[in-house]
Structure formats: structure tokens, C-alpha cells
Amino acid sequence: MKPLEELTRKNIWNLAPYSSARNEYAGREARVFLDANENPYNAPYNRYPDPLQLELKDALSKVKGVPAENIFLGNGSDEPIDLVYRCFCNPKNDNVVAIEPTYGMYKVCADINDVEYRPVLLDDHFQMTAERLLAATDEKTKLIWICSPNNPTGNTIVREEIAKVITQFEGLVIVDEAYSDFSAQKPFRLDILKHPNLIVLNTMSKAWGCAAIRLGMAFASKEIIVLFNKVKYPYNVNLLTQQQALEALKDPFEVDKWVKILLEERSRMMLAFKDLPICEKVYPTEANFFLAQMTDAPKIYNYLVDKGIIVRNRHRVQLCLNCLRITIGTKTENGELIAALRQYA
Ligand SMILES: *Cc1c(COP(=O)(O)O)cnc(C)c1O
Secondary structure, three states: OOOOOOOOOHHHOOOOOOOHHHHHOOOOOOOOOOOOOOOOOOOOOOOOOOOOOHHHHHHHHHHHOHEEEEEEEEEHHHHHHHHHHHHHHOOOEEEEEEEEOOOHHHHHHHHHHHOOEEEEEOOOOOOHHHHHHHHOOOOEEEEEEEEOOOOOOOOOOHHHHHHHHHOOOOEEEEEEOOOOHOOOOOOOOOOOOOEEEEEEHHHOOOOOOHHHHEEEEEOOOHHHHHHHHOOOOOOOOOHHHHHHHHHHHOHHHHHHHHHHHHHHHHHHHHHHHHOOEEEEEOOOOOOOEEEEEEHHHHHHHHHHHHOOOOEOOOOOOOOOOOEEEOOOOOHHHHHHHHHHHHHHO
């Protein structure tokens, strides 16, 4: 890996961050807060929330097996996705490499930040090799994006190939593990201390059932977390989100139960799809969704919309011709989808 200073934008490396009232007193006992121009009434919503979310990070640390100082929390994973561009990529100059197809936000944030985005097409099994990914890099490549289990394909990327990219690439590698709770593979987040150039993304939006509260996280070296904290909005995770996340983390067994049911339902749904005359192929998955190749995805998609059932049409995505992406719902919802598709003529 190149030195972090060399990978970081000069203005960010030299940035003196905004220092909030709550940052400055942190750590000491205090009773009277007359420092932040808050209203003394309407507790607890009158006070600014903890800018570094320390209580929540302690709770997450136990569940995720990552030290609190190696955790960054943001407004969904969207925030750390945008932050890596803002911290490391010089607009109009640097570039990033990513597998294709994958999650759309990596490209959107590249475009917003005016950074060249270099997609590398996966093979017919939606797999990649480190060699092909590294071949797309040059001296101006700051980041490589890998999503595993991948969205919209559902499969995990071969672990050894990801590991090779991490050890051989001189820049930063981001592994998005939004769906790792649904997968049997060993998560890369447990390897961040071994690899200073690795950033792993997680979210409360999927297995944890908290998409509405917007809480995403990045796991990385202390030095990278410090950079993210310098650049983020001072109070980027609001009090309600912090409280609700702490509540959810009290009962990780509830999540295990949901995951178990969803995986059973996923098997049932995939078998049902394989039996449909309008389904040509069901792709292997380790996420809470699967990709199915249909006879005519756009037409079937519209047919389902007319019945009030919304799936994701991925027909226009590379390698996904005529594919629908099906999220696993409740037994009742899944049953409705299958019943509608059996009636399709
Ligand atoms: C759903 C998803 C996320 C979650 O994004 P949030 O902003 O945390 O809701 C992140 N990455 C991938 C690949 C996803 O599919």
C-alpha cells in the first residue's frame, strides 16, 4: 500500500475540521450546558447528539467483532461511499475501478465527485479475477470497489480473488458487505486490522430491518476513520437513529431469527421460480434476494406492477438481460408473487 498521506487529497489531509461545542468538553463530567446555544427545554431533543456516537459504537463493536475505534457511522452506507471519494479522489484527475454489474451508488458518487469510474465486467458466473481488476488500474487509481454478496447478482465473489486484490493493490479496496448476514462466507470486516488498505461497509438497512433509520458503517484502520470523521457533517447521525439502533442491537437473536426464516423462504421461492414456464434461469445467491432470468422481464415486470406487486427489473443492466431481482418478503408476500406468476399467460 502507498502511504495513506499519498492516497489522501492534500486539502483533506491538511484540513482543520469543524470543532463542535460537544467535541471540546468530551470526556469530563459536566452538569450545566451553556455552550451550544441549545434551548434548555424540550429534552432530550433539545441537545445536539454525540458527534462520534461512542455508546452506539461500543454496542456495535461487540456484535460485529471490530474495535470501536475502527468504526465509522454514517447516514446509511451512502455516506461512507461518498466520503471515500471526497477523502481520496481528486476530481478530474483520479480514477476508481469496480466490478460490473454492481450496486449503482459507487458510480453515482463517482459522477457527483467528477471522478473517472472504470467498470470491469464480471464473467458468466458473475465472478472476477484479481488479475483482470488490477489490469484496469493505473497510477491514478485510488479505489477498487468490490461488493460481496454482490447486488444485483446475489452471489459472493471468490474470497481468494478479493484477498489477492487487497494484498496486491497499492490503493484502497472497499468491500461492501451489506448482505454478509445472509451469507456463510467469512466476512472481510474481521480482517481490517491485517490490511491497512481495506475498508469494509455494513448497513442496518438489510438483515437488521432498519432501512428507515439510515445507519451505515465503515470498518477500517484508525487513520482512515480519523479522515472520515474530519470530513463528515459534525452531527451526521441524529439522536433518534442512535437510540433506535441501540434498541435493535439489544436483540441480535431477533435478527438471527429473521435471517433463518428469510433463507428458508429464499430456497422455497427459488424452487418455485425454477418450476415456472416463464423462468429460464435462477442464479445462485447468498443474499436476501435472487436474480431470475425470465422469458420477457419488462413485460412480466409490468404485469406484476398492474397487480400491485413490485420487483426490480434489471433487464437493462449488463449481463442481466431479461432478469428480475426478487427480494424475499414475508411468506404471504412471496406466495402472492408466485401465485401471480403462475397465472401469467
Ligand atoms: C442496500 C445496499 C446498501 C445499503 O445502503 P444504505 O445506504 O445503508 O441503506 C449498501 N450496499 C449495497 C450493495 C446495497 O445493496
